[in-house]
Amino acid sequence: MSTNDIPDTVVADIHVGHAYTRDKAAYLRRLKRIEGQVRGIARMVDEDKYCIDILTQVSAINKALHAVSLGLLEDHIAHCVVGAARDSEASGDPQLVQDKVKEAADAIGRLLR
Amino acid sequence: MSTNDIPDTVVADIHVGHAYTRDKAAYLRRLKRIEGQVRGIARMVDEDKYCIDILTQVSAINKALHAVSLGLLEDHIAHCVVGAARDSEASGDPQLVQDKVKEAADAIGRLLR
Amino acid sequence: MSTNDIPDTVVADIHVGHAYTRDKAAYLRRLKRIEGQVRGIARMVDEDKYCIDILTQVSAINKALHAVSLGLLEDHIAHCVVGAARDSEASGDPQLVQDKVKEAADAIGRLLR
Amino acid sequence: MSTNDIPDTVVADIHVGHAYTRDKAAYLRRLKRIEGQVRGIARMVDEDKYCIDILTQVSAINKALHAVSLGLLEDHIAHCVVGAARDSEASGDPQLVQDKVKEAADAIGRLLR
Numbered sequence: 001m002s003t004n005d006i007p008d009t010v011v012a013d014i015h016v017g018h019a020y021t022r023d024k025a026a027y028l029r030r031l032k033r034i035e036g037q038v039r040g041i042a043r044m045v046d047e048d049k050y051c052i053d054i055l056t057q058v059s060a061i062n063k064a065l066h067a068v069s070l071g072l073l074e075d076h077i078a079h080c081v082v083g084a085a086r087d088s089e090a091s092g093d094p095q096l097v098q099d100k101v102k103e104a105a106d107a108i109g110r111l112l113r
Numbered sequence: 114m115s116t117n118d119i120p121d122t123v124v125a126d127i128h129v130g131h132a133y134t135r136d137k138a139a140y141l142r143r144l145k146r147i148e149g150q151v152r153g154i155a156r157m158v159d160e161d162k163y164c165i166d167i168l169t170q171v172s173a174i175n176k177a178l179h180a181v182s183l184g185l186l187e188d189h190i191a192h193c194v195v196g197a198a199r200d201s202e203a204s205g206d207p208q209l210v211q212d213k214v215k216e217a218a219d220a221i222g223r224l225l226r
Numbered sequence: 227m228s229t230n231d232i233p234d235t236v237v238a239d240i241h242v243g244h245a246y247t248r249d250k251a252a253y254l255r256r257l258k259r260i261e262g263q264v265r266g267i268a269r270m271v272d273e274d275k276y277c278i279d280i281l282t283q284v285s286a287i288n289k290a291l292h293a294v295s296l297g298l299l300e301d302h303i304a305h306c307v308v309g310a311a312r313d314s315e316a317s318g319d320p321q322l323v324q325d326k327v328k329e330a331a332d333a334i335g336r337l338l339r
Numbered sequence: 340m341s342t343n344d345i346p347d348t349v350v351a352d353i354h355v356g357h358a359y360t361r362d363k364a365a366y367l368r369r370l371k372r373i374e375g376q377v378r379g380i381a382r383m384v385d386e387d388k389y390c391i392d393i394l395t396q397v398s399a400i401n402k403a404l405h406a407v408s409l410g411l412l413e414d415h416i417a418h419c420v421v422g423a424a425r426d427s428e429a430s431g432d433p434q435l436v437q438d439k440v441k442e443a444a445d446a447i448g449r450l451l452r
Contacts (some may be wrong), residue, residue, distance in 0.1 A: 024158060031155040035148055042144040045137060051189040052220050059223040060181045062175065066451050069171045074444035075166040077420060082436055085424035097421055105413035107165050108447055110172040112405050113339055181336050187331035195323055198311035206237060210308055218300035221334055225292050226452055238398040250384060261374055268370040271363060277415040278446050284408045285449040288401065297396045302390040333391050336398040 023075070030068055034060050069111050077104060136188065141183055150174045182224050190217060249301070256294055263287045295337050303330060362414070369407055376400045389423060408450050 038061060046056050084100040151174060157167050197213040259333040265289060270280045377400060383393045423439040 005341070024161075025210055027158045028155055031151055031158065032222055035151045035155070038144055038148045038151055038193075041139055042148070045140045045144065048137075051185050051193065055182055055185055055220040056183070056223065058178055059220075059226075062178060062224070064446075065171055065175060065178075070444060070448050070451060072164050072168055072171070073447060074380045074440060076168075077416060077443060078437065078440045079163065081416060081420065082424040083425075085421040088421075088427055089425055089428060098417065101413060101421070103165055104416060105409060107168040107172075108412060109405075109409050110169065111175070112409060112450060113172075122300060179335075183331060183335050183338060186334060187327060190303060190330060191324065191327045194303060194307065195311040195314075195327070198308045199315055202312055202315060211304065214300060214304045214308070217303060218296060222292075222296050224338060226297060250387075251411065253384045254381055257377055257384065261377045261381070264370055264374045264377055268367055268374070271366045271370065277429075278442055279429055281408055281411055281415075281446040282449065284411070285452075288404060288450070289402075291397055291401060292429055295394055298390050298394055298397070302394075306390065327365050333394040333398075336395065337401070337428075339398075 017069050023071070027068065027071070030064065034061060034068070037064065066111075073104070073108065073111075076107075080104075136184070140181065140184070143177065145178050147174060147181070148178065179224075185223075186221065187216070189220075193217075249297070253297070256290065260287060260290050260294070263290065278284065292337075299330070299334065299337075302333075306330075362410070366407065366410070369403065371406070373403050376403065384434075400404060412443070412447065412450075415446075419443075 016066065037057065041054055041057050041061070044057065081100045081104055084097040088094050088097040125225065154174070156169055157170065169180050194210065194213045194217055197210040201207050203211040239271065267280055267287070269282050270283065307323065307326045307330055310323040314320050314323040376396065380396050380400070383396065390447055419440045420436065420443055425435040427433050427436040
């Protein structure tokens with residue numbers, strides 16, 4: 001996600017809200033699609049489709065969810081972590097950014113499991 | 114999943130349908146819950162909730178999907194693969210079961226990725 | 227892994243040993259290579275190589291290990307599970323194969339985590 | 340990893356080298372142990388141990404490698420990404436930190452697969 005081409009005031013607004021706010025519509029579309037995929041699997045189970053075909057669909061959802069979480073993580077690092085780095089620099093308190101880094105690493109750890 | 118306690122005729126029926134047929138209601142309930150979790154994440158994005166909290170929810174969905182796919186895989190091996198082993202034994206053609214094993218391994222490979 | 231082209235007596239021997247026995251040399255070669263990759267990462271750390279390059283190598287090892295575990299799983303299903311299906315059929319005791327299926331599913335579950 | 344309790348000059352040195360430099364000995368010990376685990380699996384294959392027991396050991400290595408990569412990622416974000424945020428701030432060029440964030444996200448993506 002590039003923030004190069006948007007005016008600083010907008011970036012400031014985003015920082016008040018959250019990192020993914022500008023991409024909100026895109027995330028909502030992707031989640032809508034994933035919701036539909038889950039419903040599709042329920043339909044396959046209901047219609048006694050072949051297990052392996054259902055598992056293939058589950059793999060597709062896993063992949064779509066991975067893409068969403070990777071996007072959220074990238075936005076989080078690009079905005080919250082980098083913002084905290086700036087705040088730590090300004091305030092001289094390294095704890096601010098260290099807390100954000102730890103939080104991001106814990107989130108990555110939960111996704112890796 | 115134990116098939117010990119159901120009469121043979123029912124097992125035969127299942128084999129005509131699919132492995133997970135007896136647990137259909139349970140799978141549908143779990144998928145309904147996952148669908149709700151995905152919708153919950155969309156709501157969190159829409160309400161500008163904190164990225165890390167959203168990521169925690171995504172990890173929960175990953176886990177729930179893993180449980181569903183593991184259940185489907187176990188049912189598949191217990192019924193389709195074992196059924197094919199029986200058919201191979203009866204017909205003297207090892208290809209029947211080898212194809213089912215390959216198919217199951219490919220599905221596991223897609224889930225591991 | 228096809229067992230089509232080997233005489234029955236060899237298959238019987240394998241079953242006395244384990245599923246992967248015929249591919250032993252191939253597994254040992256792959257594990258030797260993975261061991262070397264781990265040593266390579268230690269060398270990169272020791273020489274202060276760039277973190278991202280080290281992480282790329284870790285991903286390569288993950289992939290190689292996945293391939294090994296998938297191979298072992300396929301061999302296990304093709305031999306131990308299918309063998310137990312045969313034994314269950316012969317003895318009329320479904321528990322034999324059910325135990326093997328459960329054990330395989332548990333192993334898959336540990337790999338998925 | 341806390342950098343709170345070390346003098347600034349040391350932090351500067353690390354930044355010249357790499358993020359994990361201070362933990363080098365710990366990383367090398369962990370990689371040595373993983374190397375031994377891989378060799379242990381080769382020995383199990385060589386001695387025809389039971390496939391499921393081998394797979395359990397593979398899962399343990401997966402876990403150990405995940406811990407190493409998570410540590411490297413956390414160090415990378417804490418040092419390289421945060422350092423780039425500082426450089427971007429000082430130079431007024433946001434590209435510096437954006438490149439590092441993209442690189443980190445790509446590395447996470449490779450680990451998630």
